[in-house]
Amino acid sequence: AQSVSQHNHHVILSEAASLELGCNYSYGGTVNLFWYVQYPGQHLQLLLKYFSGDPLVKGIKGFEAEFIKSKFSFNLRKPSVQWSDTAEYFCAVTVYGGSQGNLIFGKGTKLSVKP
């Protein structure tokens, strides 16, 4: 069965530090990849997505992610975090052409940014 692993449960950074959150998935076929963010008390919002093309994807709020097919990875990065980036981040995949579009989520990584 397909699965998504997020390596870090809780990351604590100071403002202006660089961020990289790991995400690996297990599936040998074509996948579509997503990062969602959930700010405290709010709904899940899409940060960025990868379907095809350039493996370096830019999203909202200065986030980007790189799809490395050989490593089954889709790590999320931001060069300089802000206090307002404090949230929980979820990596998710869908199996292209397979299931009816259901998203398979990782466990999430909680990011705390200290001012």
Added chain:
Amino acid sequence: EPEVTQTPSHQVTQMGQEVILRCVPISNHLYFYWYRQILGQKVEFLVSFYNNEISEKSEIFDDQFSVERPDGSNFTLKIRSTKLEDSAMYFCASSEALPGGVLNTEAFFGQGTRLTVV
């Protein structure tokens, strides 16, 4: 900006009772989903719904669960005879087309309903 809305935000129910969680998807969306997140665990797919019928369901979605689109706007999740382990955050989502499908659309999520079974 259109959004998915869920009510109530928090529901407390006694074990064995039935609950109905309500969702209003984005109006021009065709696909609807329920997910749940047990505290400290990952967000899990429950069911997808299209054209007034279930298109896919996970093994979690057993006979105690049902979904319905009773009118043109609401999408409900009913849990019959709730159990303690049903305590979780339940998220509704909708999309124009299949997330990751040909049209490359995303799923939009509601804020969730926190269900506490006591």
